[in-house]
Amino acid sequence: xxxxxxxxxxxxxxxxxxxxxxxxxxxxxxxxxxxxxxxxxxxxxxxxxxxxxxxxxxxxxxxxxxxxxxxxxxxxxxxxxxxxxxxxxxxxxxxxxxxxxxxxxxxxxxxxxxxxxxxxxxxxxxxxxxxxxxxxxxxxxxxxxxxxxxxxxxxxxxxxxx
Amino acid sequence: xxxxxxxxxxxxxxxxxxxxxxxxxxxxxxxxxxxxxxxxxxxxxxxxxxxxxxxxxxxxxxxxxxxxxxxxxxxxxxxxxxxxxxxxxxxxxxxxxxxxxxxxxxxxxxxxxxxxxxxxxxxxxxxxxxxxxxxxxxxxxxxxxxxxxxxxxxxxxxxxxxxxxxxxxxxxxxxxxxxxxx
Numbered sequence: 001x002x003x004x005x006x007x008x009x010x011x012x013x014x015x016x017x018x019x020x021x022x023x024x025x026x027x028x029x030x031x032x033x034x035x036x037x038x039x040x041x042x043x044x045x046x047x048x049x050x051x052x053x054x055x056x057x058x059x060x061x062x063x064x065x066x067x068x069x070x071x072x073x074x075x076x077x078x079x080x081x082x083x084x085x086x087x088x089x090x091x092x093x094x095x096x097x098x099x100x101x102x103x104x105x106x107x108x109x110x111x112x113x114x115x116x117x118x119x120x121x122x123x124x125x126x127x128x129x130x131x132x133x134x135x136x137x138x139x140x141x142x143x144x145x146x147x148x149x150x151x152x153x154x155x156x157x158x159x160x161x162x
Numbered sequence: 163x164x165x166x167x168x169x170x171x172x173x174x175x176x177x178x179x180x181x182x183x184x185x186x187x188x189x190x191x192x193x194x195x196x197x198x199x200x201x202x203x204x205x206x207x208x209x210x211x212x213x214x215x216x217x218x219x220x221x222x223x224x225x226x227x228x229x230x231x232x233x234x235x236x237x238x239x240x241x242x243x244x245x246x247x248x249x250x251x252x253x254x255x256x257x258x259x260x261x262x263x264x265x266x267x268x269x270x271x272x273x274x275x276x277x278x279x280x281x282x283x284x285x286x287x288x289x290x291x292x293x294x295x296x297x298x299x300x301x302x303x304x305x306x307x308x309x310x311x312x313x314x315x316x317x318x319x320x321x322x323x324x325x326x327x328x329x330x331x332x333x334x335x336x337x338x339x340x341x342x343x344x
Contacts, residue, residue: 009327013301015308044334048302051283053193054202061210062184068210069217070177 003027003034008041165229173220180220184213187230190304191237197299198241200288208244212237230306231313238296238314245292286336294329297322 004027010016011024028035163182171179191212195205215236223232287295293315300311301322308322315322 006324006327009330010308010323013308013326015323040334041330044330044337045302047279047283048298048333050280051303052280053303054196056192056202056206058206060185061188061206061213062181064210065184065213065217066177066181068214069180 003031005034005037008034008037009045012038012042012045164227166225166227169220169223169229170225172217173223180217183216187233188213191233194234194237194299194304195241197287197303198238198292198296199244200284204244208237208240211240215240228310228313230304231310234300234304234306234314235316238300241296242292282337283333286333289336290329290332294325294332297325298329298333301326 004011004024007016007020007024011021016024028038163179165183165186168179168183168186172183188209192205192209195208195212196202199205199208212233216233219236223229287298290298296315297311300306300314301308306314308319308326311322311326312319317325
């Protein structure tokens, strides 16, 4: 007789239906051990239902959220150079420097126009073939941090109406 | 007005719609984040961040009636990021003495046994692996079906079933080891 231990919680939660539910109930009719498991699991389930959620002493987050969303005149467009933010300016400088380096390092055709097109605009080979395509070395936090910077999530609200 | 309609209006720049959405969901998001982080202050910070992300992503939201899962996916991602940032993958012990726990209708003498049990359960929840805790919090405390939890956690329904089953078993064993006969 195969016990239904791994389906007991789904059964209690009402997540089983049809044949799966019928199979569990049929087994429970015949198996005191599993019935006992259901009873114990049910008690834990009920106890979790009595857990009290702490209440915040602060009011709604709306004023703060509003200031960070609708409170900004141009939330997405003032990313660069907004209020002279040093980090942003640094990132912008780094981006320009990286662009210049790529332009120098990449092969340039004798024809100037072709050189511009192949050297400065087509950098997909670098992204696809190098560590730039593998962001795992950054780790999740670094990516999340970068995401925050790019989205401006953790940046001060200097764009807020200024 | 349902959540999808509010999201569409939010994406169109209607502040009142977004405000309604925030006020409708902020308590649930806060509760979930408290269970995830164990710190009410951090949870409050992340509630703000969650709704700022909702606002920013409103334009890409697909109105398919799964707003709750989408919202809690954002909150869960932020909680995970915060936990990693802290480099503490375990529960920060919640101190009920410094937080308002609400009035459960007990007398002034208090129910010591009740509060001790609450604290024991809270601590046991905090000892669960993060994904188990997340799945259980969404299902038990937010009332989400396995399908919704799966959406929120970017996994499958059988995956959620397994996470919650293991969470409940671990919780029961943990509490039993501390004298709670469950």
